[in-house]
Amino acid sequence: xxxxxxxxxxxxxxxxxxxxxxxxxxxxxxxxxxxxxxxxxxxxxxxxxxxxxxxxxxxxxxxxxxxxxxxxxxxxxxxxxxxxxxxxxxxxxxxxxxxxxxxxxxxxxxxxxxxxxxxxxxxxxxxxxxxxxxxxxxxxxxxxxxxxxxxxxxxxxxxxxxxxxxxxxxxxxxxxxxxxxxxxxxxxxxxxxxxxxxxxxxxxxxxxxxxxxxxxxxxxxxx
Numbered sequence: 001x002x003x004x005x006x007x008x009x010x011x012x013x014x015x016x017x018x019x020x021x022x023x024x025x026x027x028x029x030x031x032x033x034x035x036x037x038x039x040x041x042x043x044x045x046x047x048x049x050x051x052x053x054x055x056x057x058x059x060x061x062x063x064x065x066x067x068x069x070x071x072x073x074x075x076x077x078x079x080x081x082x083x084x085x086x087x088x089x090x091x092x093x094x095x096x097x098x099x100x101x102x103x104x105x106x107x108x109x110x111x112x113x114x115x116x117x118x119x120x121x122x123x124x125x126x127x128x129x130x131x132x133x134x135x136x137x138x139x140x141x142x143x144x145x146x147x148x149x150x151x152x153x154x155x156x157x158x159x160x161x162x163x164x165x166x167x168x169x170x171x172x173x174x175x176x177x178x179x180x181x182x183x184x185x186x187x188x189x190x191x192x193x194x195x196x197x198x199x200x201x202x203x204x205x206x207x208x209x210x211x212x213x214x215x216x217x218x219x220x221x222x223x
Contacts, residue, residue, distance in 0.1 A: 008037040009193035012088040014079075014096040015043050019050020020178065021094040021115060021185050026057045028186035035193045039086045042079070044098055060086075066098060076104040083108075090192055093147065094185070102149040110199040112147040113192070115185050117177050119143060119159055119214075124152035129170040129177070140164050140173060142181045143215070144188040146199040155204045156215035157197055158184050184218050 013022050022041060028034045041054035044066045054061045064082055069075035075098075083091060093114040105112070118128035120143040132140040141161040148154035160180035164173060191197035196207050204211045 008035050009089045009189075010039045010087060011036045011090045011092055011189065011193075012040045012042060012083050012086050013038065013054075013092045013094050014083075015041060015048055015050040015094050016045050016097040017048055017050060017095045019048065019053045019094065021181055022050050023053050024182035024186055025092065025094070025189060026053065026059070028190070030057070034186060034190050036090075036189060039088060040083075042082060044075075044079075044096070050095070072099065072101055073103070076101045080104055080107060090189070092185075092189060099151060100147070100149075105147050105149045108147065110146065113157070113185075113188060114145055114147050114152070114154070115181055116143045116145065116152050117174070117181065119161065120145060120152055120156060129173045132164060133168065133170060133173065137164055140177060141220075142177050142184065144184055145215070146204065148202075155199060155202060156213065157204050157206075157211070158188050158216045158218055159214055160184050160218040160220050162220055180218070180220055183220075187218070 013025065015022055026038065029036055029038060038059045040060045041051065043051055043063050046063045046065055051061045062082060064079045066075045069078065089111060091108050091112040119141045123131045139161045141159055143156055144158040145156045146154040160183065162176045162180060188197060198205045204215060206216055
């Protein structure tokens with residue numbers, strides 16, 4: 001390991017599915033845009049396609065299959081042991097479809113990020129695009145937040161907004177949101193790795209300045 005490698009932020013990514021946000025991180029890291037080392041990708045589903053993305057990039061992978069445990073607590077304990085073996089500085093949830101226990105989130109408080117396809121606090125949980133359309137919203141988007149025990153309720157770091165178009169359905173809206181997901185997740189990870197983005201006493205700081213409740217707004221018109 002070189003001195004440069006030792007200074008890189010060690011990142012473990014948790015996935016459950018295709019891993020498109022994982023791929024955005026891999027692409028940015030390989031392009032030299034992120035001062036990080038992707039030390040492991042862990043999935044709770046053995047069939048997750050994102051594991052293949054990690055393997056192609058030479059990133060160690062492992063599976064902690066939640067169906068092999070008798071409850072959420074025992075699964076989280078096993079997952080925590082696996083994560084800690086990699087000694088990460090940051091844990092990135094990239095489509096990790098598990099509700100995490102309070103003990104687990106407390107263990108990683110201030111160093112675990114999640115991405116959620118809505119403008120939180122709107123539409124915590126699932127089916128966010130359908131719910132935005134049913135509500136007649138004029139805009140929708142994506143949020144990066146620090147993880148706490150509250151589901152999709154941790155303090156917000158970044159948000160990107162997209163317009164809801166008259167002819168949108170859930171698929172077209174999801175695709176437009178996904179473009180912004182792939183933009184802002186690497187950016188949030190970059191800022192964390194550079195020491196610019198932090199959670200302190202339950203508030204998000206960017207460049208040592210507290211952000212408002214909606215976090216840092218990303219201009220989507222420059223994409």
